[in-house]
Amino acid sequence: MKDLTQNDADALIAKLGAAARDAAIVLAEATAERKHAALISAADAIIASEDAILDANAEDMRFAEAKGLSPSMLDRLKLDPARIRAMAEGLRSVAAQPDPVGRVLTEWDRPNGLHIQRVATPLGVIGVIYESRPNVTADAAALALKSGNAVILRGGSESLHSSAAIHKALATGLKDAGLPEAAIQLVPTRDREAVAALLRAQGLIDVIVPRGGKGLVGLVQREARVPVFAHLEGICHVYADGDADLEKARRVVLNSKTRRTGICGAAECLLIDRAFFAKHGGVLVQDLLDAGVEVRADGELSAISGTVAADPSDFGQEFLDKIIAVKLVDGVPDAITHIRRYGSGHTESILTENDATAERFFKGLDSAILMRNASTQFADGGEFGMGAEIGIATGKMHARGPVGAEQLTSFKYLVTGDGTVRT
Amino acid sequence: MKDLTQNDADALIAKLGAAARDAAIVLAEATAERKHAALISAADAIIASEDAILDANAEDMRFAEAKGLSPSMLDRLKLDPARIRAMAEGLRSVAAQPDPVGRVLTEWDRPNGLHIQRVATPLGVIGVIYESRPNVTADAAALALKSGNAVILRGGSESLHSSAAIHKALATGLKDAGLPEAAIQLVPTRDREAVAALLRAQGLIDVIVPRGGKGLVGLVQREARVPVFAHLEGICHVYADGDADLEKARRVVLNSKTRRTGICGAAECLLIDRAFFAKHGGVLVQDLLDAGVEVRADGELSAISGTVAADPSDFGQEFLDKIIAVKLVDGVPDAITHIRRYGSGHTESILTENDATAERFFKGLDSAILMRNASTQFADGGEFGMGAEIGIATGKMHARGPVGAEQLTSFKYLVTGDGTVRT
Incomplete structure (x- = not known):
């Protein structure tokens, strides 16, 4: 589906990206408790929204069947009460993990008295592009939130209504915890031009994670102008x-x-x-x-x-x-x-x-x-004991292997002196 | 200076890149002792080659003066016995650092008996693009070698002869230690098309480090299709x-x-x-x-x-x-x-x-x-106590702040079971 012009799509992603960057500043300073509360509240909201999510999913299923999707694609798209409970459990399991932000990764003293710490920080804004599984909406959002990152989610066009219903529950969690709603945003269109705009959003998106088949991952790896955490194949x-x-x-x-x-x-x-x-x-x-x-x-x-x-x-x-x-x-x-x-x-x-x-x-x-x-x-x-993963990366830059909340962090150096100057 | 066609330049970089990848496999398995020996031997060779390096530098200086380079550029290009000694000292200081490869970064056990280790590995092949300072040849090569990476160096066109003379000493170090000479390669041309070819060498070069002014760094950040460790400005x-x-x-x-x-x-x-x-x-x-x-x-x-x-x-x-x-x-x-x-x-x-x-x-x-x-x-x-740096990065991916040998590593997971299967 393509109706948006390239300019329209860039403008849409710029708007989402700007809101995400603002939210990321708040998230970076959010306490572990607040992020935990948002995840637990989102899990509760998912359970409470079961009927609405199932209704939305039924609409997606009708659309997908009419489109003639394969049985395995339809199975990935389909939600039922057990799968909805599993999604909520996923959120609780990510909540239960240790908070990766603010950890002192290493520290040392210098002979001149400087004390240097390397401290984990969020990456910033993560873009997730996925296919028909609507549960990725909850999984990816949970890992991004846990690691203090804002996330922009672009689900498969088939799962638009399901993802929107899940996203609504996640937004409830953010609101209950007093975190900005722009921490978790859904690209509100089926238009493919929005994917292209995400891939070229340098300066707005810090990393893109594609979740899906070789076709999607290959496209993202070829076209992305921002870093990508992915594996093309598992041979x-x-x-x-x-x-x-x-x-x-x-x-x-x-x-x-x-x-x-x-x-x-x-x-x-x-x-x-x-x-x-x-x-x-x-x-x-x-x-x-x-x-x-x-x-x-x-x-x-x-x-x-x-x-x-x-x-x-x-x-x-x-x-x-x-x-x-x-x-x-x-x-x-x-x-x-x-x-x-x-x-x-x-x-x-x-x-x-x-x-x-x-x-x-x-x-x-x-x-x-x-x-x-x-x-x-x-x-x-x-x-691996990471609670969950946003994907598996085979690249050698930054994240590698299963990408959990910890791998969605960067670091900064904190240096403390006492009026210390360099000679 | 541009004489090479794009195809010629790509072919040149492909040749250097293939040799570098082969060397990188050997380097990844090289012992800490062997890499240490190569660095010490290279330092000795730099001191022993003082006359040859000064002669080469004099030739570059004549070329640069004829070209009308600014006094500050000429000063950066100029070598003297003290600067040559400092280069050798730099190599010895990197040699003295702990070897970053093979370190167990973290390890844990799983309830099913699996033991998981995250172990530091080299990144692979590093491209370094720099301006007139010939000492970057030695500094960058030393950090790459220490971290088990092959390196392709592309110095400023003004420093071509100086860099070649320094490179010759580094090659002596590699040879003495029984390491492949392709571990440290110099792009053998002043042609600017070779820089463009380096920047698009996806799959051959794992990361590019630009060392120089805002013009160079900006060009690299805009054009590179491979990851870049850099800072554009220090405000x-x-x-x-x-x-x-x-x-x-x-x-x-x-x-x-x-x-x-x-x-x-x-x-x-x-x-x-x-x-x-x-x-x-x-x-x-x-x-x-x-x-x-x-x-x-x-x-x-x-x-x-x-x-x-x-x-x-x-x-x-x-x-x-x-x-x-x-x-x-x-x-x-x-x-x-x-x-x-x-x-x-x-x-x-x-x-x-x-x-x-x-x-x-x-x-x-x-x-x-x-x-x-x-x-x-x-x-x-x-x-910071890193021995030396290949540059300072302001990006959030992988390396950040001063980039020393440790930041030039990636990691892999080693998982040990006892016939362990997933249920």
Whole structure:
């Protein structure tokens, strides 16, 4: 949908951005208690608004069905009482986290008597661009508020009414706590030009977080003139080393692939050390086949009955489905080379009982998350204990891995002297 | 100077960038000892190459004089034995700092038995674009190497021969320590198109650090498609509160303005609380006048003999000279409002004995560095105890304030389980 001119869209975002910047100044000084109160009050308001949210969602569903959205898109859009309760729980769980703002990150004294502190501060204004899941409205707003940032939310056009109803409850929370309503703003239009305007809003928006598929994230990464926290793909690898414990390996491989196949932390490629294969044969492949996974096997692994021969393009693929590429490698150096070439820097796991081999894997790779004897499906802010995440970043600037409230902060230096001058 | 086509320049930077990325992989795994050895050996090589460096510098000086460079530019370009020794000392001082790579930044356990560590890693490849000071070649290379990053240096066209001679010594250090020579590369051309190519080298360069005047920094900030650590201006404020100690205030104001006027941490504006003025009159202004500073005074301060009346444009000006703008304000709230409006987010100092007032200043402002009873001239990585700095950043992403080796790192998560799967 495009009706707004570029100028109209820029003016709209400039207006939202200016209000957000003013709100950010108030938020930066807001006490932990006040932000906590706003989150709890917003959670209560979400529960109290269940009927209104469901009505709004029904309207969005009619629109989306008429538009012919896929069943999985419709499922993401759909709200029910359980999902509304989960949203409120999410707000309470973020509220319960320690406040990340004002923490003294480090401090030291200088020989001249100066005392220097590095103290966490909010980033400022965060833009969140997401697709059809309306719950992102609540999750992203909660993390932004917790970290003292103003947020401008731009939900998928399909979820406009649902997001507006959720936003109304969040506004109640802000109001109850005496915080400015512009702390959480929703872009009030389905027009796509508003997304383009957000992406070029240098000086108004400090960071953009896209939540959605590769199409959305790729667009944001290409077009944004402001910093972006994101991952384009989660091409996660599991490497079964010759020194792996067989039972742990079987458990972790199966869980990494099959627990949920549509999340970015799902394994897309299994690398099997020739030494492992010599000891244990194709057991890992057989487990996957037995679980109904399509196994695209390279080289001699394709001799295992039930597999299909891998195409070179299967390596470096994000299937997000019950499909996995498997390949034999010559120990950890070969695994590292493969992952460096085909990985997306998201999450990789090594299965080994050998500390030196694990260390080599940890040192030789530079993905955001490296695991040992653990499922790649743990790549998640909640599982990391961050309360929630606004997304997972594979860039190396500022935030990396699961982005929780702490990663939405910057810092400043506070220097105290006693009439101290530089000679 | 422009002879390269855009394609030629992109190809040149792609070649340097690919070599840098390969070197970065080796550097990321290099031990602290090896990097230390390379820095010490490079320092020795700089001392041993004194004659060659001076010869190269003489050639640059002839070129620069023929080009009609200003005396201050010529002074920045000029090397002598003392400046060469200082460069070698800089390398040794960076070597002596703790190695920032591999530090466990934080770690915690999860109820399911997972142990999570956040560990410092190099950023990757750093591009440094600088003007005529040839010593930046050594300083920037040292900080990049210490933090395990490869660096591509693009010095001012005037300093091409000096930088090449210094670079040769640095290469000796790398070679002696068995590190790849592509860890420190110099763009081998005066062509300006190479700068443009660096700025658009997404995927090859992880961050650009510009070192130089407002023209260079502004160009880099406008054009870069990769992240930039920089400050455009240092419009630093000193606020003399009504509760200031008079003698400390006199000392700090004078030092903040006059110690060196050409650095980014020099004060450009003095805000005097009306309560301070009522107690002490124009003593701070008189001190500045006595030190030969041109005082551009607002309102009733302009009645002080020797001042000139301030123009509105004097506020928010970076003079980098013996000039200061002064103004009366109504306490710390008014000072905060003024600084928020006119400051550049670099460094501000409050002079007060009142803890609550100081805290209000620290909370209400969001400059990279806030000081109390200390000279703004301390805004410097060396003075912060970082050994050296590659620059000062006023952005809020990743690095902020003085950028030392530690700020040139990112992190990754290392997660250890015991066959742990997600339910």
